[in-house]
Amino acid sequence: MKITFIGVGEAFDEELSNTSIEISIEESGVKNSILFDCGLTVPPCYWKSLPDADRLDAIWISHFHGDHFFGLPALLTRFRQMNRKKPLVILGQQDAAGIIRQTLELAYPAILDKLGYQLRFVAVEPGEVVNEAGLVWQSALNAHSVRNLAVRIQKGSKSVFYSGDGLSTAETLSLAQGADLVIHEAFRIEQEFPGHSTVSSCVSFARRANVCRLALVHVERNERRLRREDILQMIAKISDFDIFLPEPGDWLEI
Ligand SMILES: [Zn+2]
Numbered sequence: 001m002k003i004t005f006i007g008v009g010e011a012f013d014e015e016l017s018n019t020s021i022e023i024s025i026e027e028s029g030v031k032n033s034i035l036f037d038c039g040l041t042v043p044p045c046y047w048k049s050l051p052d053a054d055r056l057d058a059i060w061i062s063h064f065h066g067d068h069f070f071g072l073p074a075l076l077t078r079f080r081q082m083n084r085k086k087p088l089v090i091l092g093q094q095d096a097a098g099i100i101r102q103t104l105e106l107a108y109p110a111i112l113d114k115l116g117y118q119l120r121f122v123a124v125e126p127g128e129v130v131n132e133a134g135l136v137w138q139s140a141l142n143a144h145s146v147r148n149l150a151v152r153i154q155k156g157s158k159s160v161f162y163s164g165d166g167l168s169t170a171e172t173l174s175l176a177q178g179a180d181l182v183i184h185e186a187f188r189i190e191q192e193f194p195g196h197s198t199v200s201s202c203v204s205f206a207r208r209a210n211v212c213r214l215a216l217v218h219v220e221r222n223e224r225r226l227r228r229e230d231i232l233q234m235i236a237k238i239s240d241f242d243i244f245l246p247e248p249g250d251w252l253e254i
């Protein structure tokens, strides 16, 4: 399982693209590729990194803030221009189909009738276990200003948890238990901010969830730039699991 950080930024960072992560899995010659979130500034970074229009099998949308799903019209419409034929699955909350169809229609009227490939919506609500794109998907509700679902994908013994935006809850802690990799938003370093996590709270979360690795994403733009050394010093003190602050394009294999 290869995890690539297409973008690691928050909503309005002029230098870093919105957070978006691609995961590719190959088993017995069968390849699958999925994307976690697709914000407004993600598509150009996606194409630079992954130019094959047929690569992606599924996209997970954590919640309906523009930095997490407004990239879909550009991504899906360019797939049409590139003559994609492979079906694409979009997974997320129960109401994702309606909201995303409406968003696509507003961006490019009637595009849904002209895509040239099948678009399928699959809900993964908390408590459900869904099989798609060769993976097992589960979700849990966290605490954000709008309804956000954290997700866990599993392939055999390998698992990745992605928070989307928000503070952890008992439900997301349970979902993340024993994951090989937790990708968590850490909007602030230590100062609490409504509906978001901090580096400190992410460390505590990862420790209580007994995870192997923690990647910190979606850090507030000024804190990431001006207090980068503080973050790296905090990270350097953690020795009971791997913790890192990925840069765009960074990847790892689990
Ligand atoms: Zn966000």
Ligand SMILES: [Zn+2]
Pocket: 063, 065, 144, 165
């Ligand atoms: Zn958000």
